[in-house]
Amino acid sequence: MTEHQIFQRSKARIYYLSPAKEWKAEDKCLNCGKQKKDWLKGRRHYWSCCSIICTEQSIRYVFTWDTLRERCFRRDNFCCVICGIKGVKSLIADHILAIALGGIEEDINNLQTLCGSCNKIKTKADMAKIAEKRKIVKNGANLFDYP
Known part of the structure; x- marks a missing residue:
């Protein structure tokens, strides 16, 4: 059995860990918590983070169902x-x-x-x-x- 056979089912849902979960609900940067109104100028309205650095660092708070499922299987x-x-x-x-x-x-x-x-x-x-x-x-x- 290959990993592909185990992990082939995919979900598009994205999960947020604390504190990013709360910050998303409050319309803040998912990494640093800065208010969106303070950094939105010059960035696309649907972006979740205030800078490229915060976007890269926010990965620690964001994961997909497949990632969580894989961690469970490995554990x-x-x-x-x-x-x-x-x-x-x-x-x-x-x-x-x-x-x-x-x-x-x-x-x-x-x-x-x-x-x-x-x-x-x-x-x-x-x-x-x-x-x-x-x-x-x-x-x-x-x-x-x-x-």
């Missing part, structure tokens, strides 16, 4: 963390705590490597928890009372 030694199977074609970077249950989407600590079989079992359990949570919310209970 887990390309093995399913539940059954231990290694080298299967269909490895999945699974969120330990589902996003719908409050898990953080772009956190490597909320990801684990699973094989297809183990992912199906875990997903079924997650879906049951999500359905229960929605049922509680629909009945008017406070969402924060749910464990």
Whole structure:
């Protein structure tokens, strides 16, 4: 199995780590936090950083799903963390705590490597928890009372 087979699925989504995540929301340079209105003159309106240097340095805060997924696989030694199977074609970077249950989407600590079989079992359990949570919310209970 080649790395290409493992990493062939691509996502165009870009994730921002703190503090860049907050700075993007506040319309600031993703690297230094300078207000966009102070540096936009002479630069294209869609640029995210105030200078070439900041653009180059901002890479430490920006990554794609493929990068995060690859880090997860490498950290887990390309093995399913539940059954231990290694080298299967269909490895999945699974969120330990589902996003719908409050898990953080772009956190490597909320990801684990699973094989297809183990992912199906875990997903079924997650879906049951999500359905229960929605049922509680629909009945008017406070969402924060749910464990």
